[in-house]
Each structure stands twice: as C-alpha cells, then as structure tokens.
Amino acid sequence: MGIVLHSSPLLWTRLAAMAFSCVAFSVAVHGAKLEHGTGDWCIFCWAFSFAGTLLVILVELFGLQTKAPVSWKNFPITFACYAALLCLSASIIFPLYFLKGLSGSSTIRDYRIVVTAFSCLATVAYISEVSISKARPGEVAGYMATGPGLLKVCETFVACVIFVFVSDPVLYDRHDALKYCMAVYCICFILSAAIILLCIGECTGCLPFPFPRFLSAAIILLCIGECTGCLPFPFPRFLSAYAMLAVVLYLLATIIWPIFNFDPRHRGNKNRPYSCSTQLGLCSWDKGMTVAVLTGVNFILYLADLIYSTRLVFEKQEVKVAVCSK
Template sequence: MPLIVFHSSQLLWVRLAALLFTCVAFSVAAHGAYLPHGGMADWCIFCWAFSFACTLLVLLVEQFGLQARAPVSWSNFPITIACYAALLCLSASIIFPVFFLKNQSVHGEVRTYRIVSTVFSCLAAIAYMGEVSLTKARPGEVAGYMATAPGLLKVCQTFVACIIFILVSEPVSYDHHPALKWCMAVYCICFILSMAVVVLCVGECTGCLPIPFSKFLSAYGLLAVIMYLSATILWPVFQFDKQYGGRRDDSKLITVAVFTAINFLLYLADLAYTARLVFVTV
C-alpha cells in the first residue's frame, strides 16, 4: 500500500488554506444562504467550486508525485490555476455582497450565512494571491512561461475579456454601429489569441507553431495593443455621444469602457515585458 508523505512547506499550507476557504464559502452559501437560482448566485458558486476542485487536483497530483504523468506542463499548470482562482474568488467577493447583502431584506441566519460566505471568499482570494506570489518566477530563475509576468498578464487579459463579454451580451450593446462591432471583434480576437497562448503553454505545445514562440508573442502583443487602443477610443465615443445614439446613463456601458481601458494597459504592460524578455535576454 503506497504511503503518502506530506512535505510541509509554505506553499502547501497556502494551498490547504485556499482549499478550506473555498469549501466553506460554497458550502455555506449552498446550505443556508437561500440564494436565487441562476444569474450572479450561480456565478459565485461556480467561482468557489471551480477553485476548490482545481486546487484539490493540484494537491493530489503533487502529493502522489504524479507530475511527470500529468498531460500538462506542471511548471505552468498550477500557477495558471492559482491566478484564475484568485481572480474568480476576488470577483465573487465583490459580486456576492453587492447582490446578496447590500439593500437586501434578509435577516437572522440567512444574512449570517451570506456574511460568512463573503468573508471566506475574501480569505480564499488572499490565499490564492499568496500562492501566485510564492510560485511566480523570480529574476534570473528558470521557470515556465505562465510563471512570468507576461504569462500572468495573459490570464488577467482573458479574465477581463470574459467580464466584458458578460456585460455587452445582455442586452446586446454593440450592434447599432459598425465601430462598436469592431470593438467586439477586438475583444474576441484578442481573447482567443491570449487564451491560445495559455493553452499552448499549459499543454506544452508551443513548438507546434510555424514560427518561433517568442516572435509570435512579440507580433501578437503589438497587434493587440494597437487593436485595444482603437477600442478604448471608439467604445466611449460611439456609446456615449448622442450624435451616434449614445446612452449616457448606462452603468454597464461605462463599466465596459473602464475594463477596455484596463485591458489596454494590461496588453501594453505585456508588450513591454515581452520585448524585455525577447530582446534584452537574448
């Protein structure tokens, strides 16, 4: 019978803490928070459950020493999962109290359950941020691409794009002018390419590209910056200017404009880091 030996480390304890916090968050919410079905309630439950399941998978693989048998790059997979989990739990920590605590006429145990879920969601987000901090590449250290700043920025770019997709899809807010359709094309193209980079790195398939991976990153980074710059300018102009049928008081459209600008800055930082990695270190 195989003996499992737990090698104590700071990283192990951080992962166990994240596992516990996410488990408590979704268990309490599902047990006594009396959340409505669908919408943001399901999103928050998904954030906690997905993070819990992925962290449990990482812990089991590492404790059983199965990294070499995993069909993914183990230098890239755990930190990618941790970064996504940090963003998911952070979003749930903001969304859950806004939708299910603020201005809600709930009292007694139901309110207590919801407060507990919020607290443990915040703790989970902090734990995952700690894991990312512990596993990211240090200067001069040889590590997987996803452990570097450009790799982590790719995760953030795809996550922000997903938020934009949710905001513009219900109701559809990009179909009344060709410029807005271009903005939507920018979001989709850049999301697909960034996600493709993440999948290629985690799946150890970067060698399948017809050009060197570093050149692909540089070319794509420059293209994404130019495209997002155009979207950052066009989206507010054609959404808020009354000359083009704009709607000034729509908070969703304002949020999309803000997240578009955030993603532009993320792609700009990504291009700067990629240029430094490719042209300075080579």
C-alpha cells in the same frame, strides 16, 4: 504509490485557499438563498477553485507530476491565477447582487455576509499562492510563472468578463463601431474553443492555415503543454507581434466604446439614470461603464505585455550578438 508530503508555505497556502473556497460555496448553497443565475456563477467560481486546488494537492501528494498530461511547471500557477481572478470577481459581484438593498438583521443576510467574507479570504489566499509560485530573478521556471505568462491569464479573464457584461443585455448592437469592439473582445474566445478541440484531437498539423498567432488562450495552452518549441516561428517574436496587434485593437476599442455609449450625439447617455440606484445589481448604464473601464484595464495589460515581450526579444538578440562576437 507512496504519499509525498512536504510541509511548505505553498502547501499551507493551498490548503487555506481550498478551505476558504469550500466554506464560501457550502454556505452559499446551504442558506444564502440565491435566486438567479448570478448566484450560480459565484458558486461555480468557488467550487471550481476548490476542485482544482484539491486536484493539484492530490497530484503532488502522490507524486504524479511526471504522469500528468500537462506541464507541471506551468499548470499549478496558471490555475491559481485563474482561481484568484474567479474568486475576486465573485467577491465583487456577490455583494452587489445579494447584499445591496438588504437592511436589518436576518439569517439570510448573515449567511450572505459570511459567504462574502470567505470569498475575499479565498481571493487573498490564491493571490498569495501566485506570489509564492511566481518566478524570481535568475530562477529557471515555466513561462506561465513569469510576468508575461501571468499577464496572459489576466488578459483572457478580463476579456471573458467583458463578454459577459456586453451580452446581457446586448450593449453592442446600436452602432457598427460597437460591433467592432465586440469583435475585439470575443473573437479570441470563438477561436480558442476550436484550438482546444484541435489540440485535444492532436489535429493542429492538419490545419489548412498557419496556427493562429493572436490568442492569449492559445499561448497559455501551448505553454501548459510545453509545445512552444514546435511552432514554425520564434516564440518571443510571436509574443511581441501578438501583443502589438492586441495593443492597437484595444486602444481603438478604449476610445470607441465610451464615445458610442455615453456621447449624446451617438444616442448615448452621459449621466447615470436614477433607476440604476434602485435596481438590483448592475443596470445597463453601469454595465456599459464597467465594460469601458475593463477595456482600459485590458489595454494596460496588453501594453505591459508588449513591453515585457519586446524586452525579451532584445535580450535574446543581445545574447546572440555576444556569442557571435567571441
């Protein structure tokens, strides 16, 4: 088994991302003194990104792409996009929880500043990797390297972040309308776990119901495994139907969540409590506002996804008409 080393901007970008994420979690573990679970999450983001990038580099270094159990056209850019989002979230969360309120000069503060800086550098490196790897016009590439594929990654990640914020403390149990929003946010993740287990066991053909048509995570899994040709319906039409459903659901959630969280007529508080200014990290009001913003972000992502997917369907129909008219 020979070693294949091709120096390229993509390789150097991956090496930089791996180095930056390694420094971030190493310094955090060594001297940042992270006391609670938020620090563990940030360390996971950096360590997971480092380990995944190392795996991608080793597979390509030893020329094992054809032996990998996933589509190598889709997996590296999918992972890089998730790593960019993970490092971005850590770069935002870490200073909020571990630099906010610290003043003066101290060794712990210096360590935490270094961690934040290298986390930001890792984020930039992973974004650069995605930019280098994404499909160019006219280029034959995997679905995950295209705009709709990258949007799927962002949609699932944003939904996951929303789920974290609404669950600690619980922000959705005061009204049935908020429970609807929670259902929109998390139902795909409840079903995604079952889909992943079914796909690992190759049991999707044994299901007593049609394969689920409304999960971004399932779409990503199908594309990574290059299984879209096995679906009993046209994949582009499925993407359009899925995106349309998601746009409607998120539009309602974008309207409902702020009304029932911040309108005084629904036991909400439109003004930020004074206690939030002195509290470590984000208070409940801040988390509710963050969820409202992220819901709007995901609505925009799904809307862009719908536009991409609809255009894809019409382009394919135009090609068929042109072929039939000849």
